[in-house]
Amino acid sequence: MSATGTVDAPLLKLDAVSVAFGGIRALDGVSLEVRAGEMVTLIGANGAGKTTTLRTITGLVRPVSGSVWHAGDRLDTVRADRIVARGIAMVPEGRAIFGNLTVKENLRLGAYLVRDVAQIRRALDHNFALFPRLKEREQQVAGTLSGGEQQMLAIARALMSSPRLLLLDEPSLGIAPILVQAIFEAVLRIRREGTTVLLVEQNAHLALDTSDRAYVLETGRVLLDGICSVVKSDPRVKEAYLGEGVEVAGGAP
């Protein structure tokens, strides 16, 4: 892996980003930063804007105001299909694997822009070491994999481009607990190997235990942010996301 960038600019920076869908504000002035080598998580309830944040970073959604920066370069004017060439890969919500294609074809698409055959080979080997199950199922049609295996495939597919920044959208959603553990071990290993990770997760326990820093989103705004250990002890987070603290006595939601 390359040495830590000398540039002071964070690897990823959102500056007061707002996004609207048909007049409804999905993001309202969200600012966040991810520094090279960090693992940052974005937690919050359904509809808080977590997925929209990731889709804005990858250009699938355009902000109405604010800006997105990647290593000092403006990102929110870049087309979605040019994002991966900048070293940013996303594992989309619901996995979004290509179900009619084989596991191998899915992986080859992850390296769609990579022309160097040796580099593709290395990325494949690395992925098969990370997820040996995928090696066993290389020729299988991806739609026939189990949910957990599809998630592994979605992550492996994203890694095929050897990204510097990996965006993960709810990797634990709808997956058997035993596979969730395997997937998170893989994510931690990816991170140890030098890839910066931005993780969106509805399982706040898991997210806060594995990441360095956290942003808590509520109805399109950043409610608070900080080091995970600090965020974890915040009463608002305890109550709303960790299911601890105040016993629900009254009817207040």
Add this chain to the structure above:
Amino acid sequence: MSTFIQQLANGVSLGSIYALIALGYTMVFGVLKLINFAHSDVMMVGAYVAFFVATGLNAGPDPSIASALITFLAAMAGAAALGIAIERLVYRPLRSASRLSLLIAAMGMSLLLEYGGQVVFGPQHRRVPDVITDERIVLGDLNLTVHKLIILGVSVVLMLGLHFFVNKTRTGTAMRAVSQNVDAAKLMGVNTDFIIGLTFAIGSALAGAAGLLVAFHQQGDIDPLMGVYPGLKAFVAAVLGGIGSIYGAMLGGLLIGVAETFVAAYLPSSFRDTITFSILILVLLVRPAGLLGKFKPEKV
């Protein structure tokens, strides 16, 4: 028995034309979820390109392999160019509009080509010169013609080419990815606008070739409304095979062609069109996803 085999040969020849046209419907549906009603009229324009090129080459009195090849390629290129233009100028600006707007635009485009065709080409029927001399070929009891064999041969070559492209090339794999999930394909770095344009180009080129083959099938006779019936039948073929499925379109085309030919052979020939649309109704009732289809009908 010999009638049976004879009709089967006729049916396969006609069906391979339907299959070529059906491929365009199904491929465009794959990437845009749009029934491109203008597709059959693109085929008509392909036939007219063939007419002008073949006439210009003086192929009628002087047929040759070279002029046949040039005519075919010109029909395919002309249709492809028209397909790209329609996608670019009409469908692309409407991509974020509702599906209904897109469908209405497709119908409008179809009418524009049909009646615009009458203005530009004239409403009268024309005759595409024989770029290759038609001759009768007798194999035992089987009566074939050079043109029928060319129809079959060209269709098989084009379909094998498409099969190879879609499955064995990087761009073909990207096309399959786009037809499954446009956003995910973008995240892989696939330029989805390019792929959608390419899909129109390939589908239209196949239609352009089919235009000349339809002319072969009806002794060279073409007119600006020639796309209407073959288009409807190819559309039924695509639905029968499973819209969105390339192999479904091939299979559906052959089945419709064979069914039609048999009905015309054993029943009053006016039942020929009835069978096609009866098949459509039956498929929609019994198996709406089609024989090889994956697209489930939307529940409303």
